[in-house]
Amino acid sequence: MSRTHLERKELLTPIEAAKFLGVSVETLAQWRSQFRGPRYIKLECRLIRYRLSDLEVYLAAHAVECVPTRTIRKS
Numbered sequence: 001m002s003r004t005h006l007e008r009k010e011l012l013t014p015i016e017a018a019k020f021l022g023v024s025v026e027t028l029a030q031w032r033s034q035f036r037g038p039r040y041i042k043l044e045c046r047l048i049r050y051r052l053s054d055l056e057v058y059l060a061a062h063a064v065e066c067v068p069t070r071t072i073r074k075s
Helices: 003-008 014-021 023-031 051-061
Strands: 039-043 047-051
Touching: 014 023, 014 047, 014 051, 047 051
Parallel strands: none
Antiparallel strands: 039 047
16 A cells, blocks of 8 residues: 555555554554554444544654764773
8 A cells, every 4th residue: 555545545444554553453453442552533333444644643652762872981
């Protein structure tokens, strides 16, 4: 699934969202049951969808920036 295809599609299925995040569909289901993970939309009783923008916000919020440490020189 190409990035261009995703950009045109506002709501993603759990399968598409899992592929985008690089996790399994089961992981997304566990996160929902534990009130974790990215925001999602629940349409009707079992119809779950994810906004691409919410997935991008979720990823950005979990980005870790590595700061180089100074090396200590022994005299």
